[in-house]
Amino acid sequence: MLELIDVTKTYRTKGRAITALDGLTLRVPDKAIFGIAGRSGAGKSTLIRVVNALERPDGGKVLLDGEDLLRLPFKQLRDRRRKIGMIFQHFNLLHSQTVRENIEFPLTIAGIPKAQRKSRVDELVELVGLGDRVKNYPSQLSGGQKQRVGIARALAAKPSVLLSDEATSALDSETTNQILALLTSINHELGLTIVLITHELELLRRSATHVAVLRNGRLVEQGQVLDLVADPESRLGRDLLPGLTDAPVAPGKVKVLITAVGPDRDDAMLADIALDTGSRFDVVSGGVYEVSNHAVARFELAVDDTSQVRRTLGALAERKSIRVDFAHE
Ligand SMILES: Nc1ncnc2c1ncn2[C@@H]1O[C@H](COP(=O)(O)OP(=O)(O)OP(=O)(O)O)[C@@H](O)[C@H]1O
Ligand SMILES: [Mg+2]
Numbered sequence: 001m002l003e004l005i006d007v008t009k010t011y012r013t014k015g016r017a018i019t020a021l022d023g024l025t026l027r028v029p030d031k032a033i034f035g036i037a038g039r040s041g042a043g044k045s046t047l048i049r050v051v052n053a054l055e056r057p058d059g060g061k062v063l064l065d066g067e068d069l070l071r072l073p074f075k076q077l078r079d080r081r082r083k084i085g086m087i088f089q090h091f092n093l094l095h096s097q098t099v100r101e102n103i104e105f106p107l108t109i110a111g112i113p114k115a116q117r118k119s120r121v122d123e124l125v126e127l128v129g130l131g132d133r134v135k136n137y138p139s140q141l142s143g144g145q146k147q148r149v150g151i152a153r154a155l156a157a158k159p160s161v162l163l164s165d166e167a168t169s170a171l172d173s174e175t176t177n178q179i180l181a182l183l184t185s186i187n188h189e190l191g192l193t194i195v196l197i198t199h200e201l202e203l204l205r206r207s208a209t210h211v212a213v214l215r216n217g218r219l220v221e222q223g224q225v226l227d228l229v230a231d232p233e234s235r236l237g238r239d240l241l242p243g244l245t246d247a248p249v250a251p252g253k254v255k256v257l258i259t260a261v262g263p264d265r266d267d268a269m270l271a272d273i274a275l276d277t278g279s280r281f282d283v284v285s286g287g288v289y290e291v292s293n294h295a296v297a298r299f300e301l302a303v304d305d306t307s308q309v310r311r312t313l314g315a316l317a318e319r320k321s322i323r324v325d326f327a328h329e
């Protein structure tokens with residue numbers, strides 16, 4: 001597990017102090033795809049650099065599998081850093097080297113013998129789908145292919161954690177989806193923990209298992225994506241699954257939020273609501289969304305505000321894997 005405990009980092013430049021991380025505590029469970037969102041300047045890249053030990057915080061702990069990286073002697077820290085892979089927005093490839101050489105580079109640095117390096121690179125190019133491009137130079141590749149090289153290089157030394165800082169920001173949405181699908185399959189197949197930094201929550205909704213929002217160097221909200229979207233009180237949940245309206249409903253009606261999550265999702269729930277309550281309702285907003293690789297149905301309905309309708313909806317929520325939340329009056 002990767003843990004940050006009470007981490008503080010203040011940059012001091014020309015008499016000005018900027019606190020980029022302000023007592024940040026964060027636990028990233030093993031095998032999670034942990035998304036961290038936040039506006040520009042929130043401290044996302046600083047957080048990544050602290051985890052990567054490229055930046056030393058002023059205080060706090062950075063624990064990888066219980067071991068405090070900040071207290072390790074140089075040589076051990078260098079070893080542990082191999083357990084942490086990193087991919088970048090602008091790929092950071094060596095332009096005068098081929099795909100094979102780029103991927104091989106960290107293995108050469110680590111002193112891995114040549115034959116082993118070759119077979120590892122062969123495995124990695126297959127994994128990222130670039131088996132036929134090993135002799136190409138970065139200038140001969142598309143952005144998506146360059147990021148695949150970046151991913152293969154990051155995985156070369158078999159890390160347990162992969163850090164991604166805006167790794168899809170330079171790509172179009174189709175390519176972004178392909179890269180996220182690749183990261184998801186790597187997460188499943190290799191059991192790798194992935195920390196995804198982005199300023200787009202939309203990206204995290206589909207792929208991430210957990211999400212945290214950083215603002216001014218602190219976490220404002222965090223949780224498992226499926227829990228967050230099922231919780232109408234959660235601001236982050238509302239932001240992850242957009243579409244809810246604040247529109248008022250007609251007199252005599254009350255707004256109710258129906259959420260159904262996961263494999264037990266009941267596709268007939270709207271029909272059941274009409275049949276069981278014996279009354280008509282309006283759909284105010286909603287739909288079926290892909291969330292954390294599950295389907296989530298969420299509808300805002302305007303139903304007749306009668307005790308009979310409320311009772312029936314309450315019973316429905318008990319019978320099925322459906323969450324029913326009436327709007328606050
Ligand atoms: N080396 C540095 N020296 C001084 N200030 C810095 C340095 N690096 C970052 N900062 C400041 O720390 C704060 C957090 O920066 P950081 O790069 O972590 O934000 P970010 O969330 O990654 O933003 P973006 O989405 O734009 O990449 C900002 O106010 C930034 O100006
Ligand atoms: Mg950044």
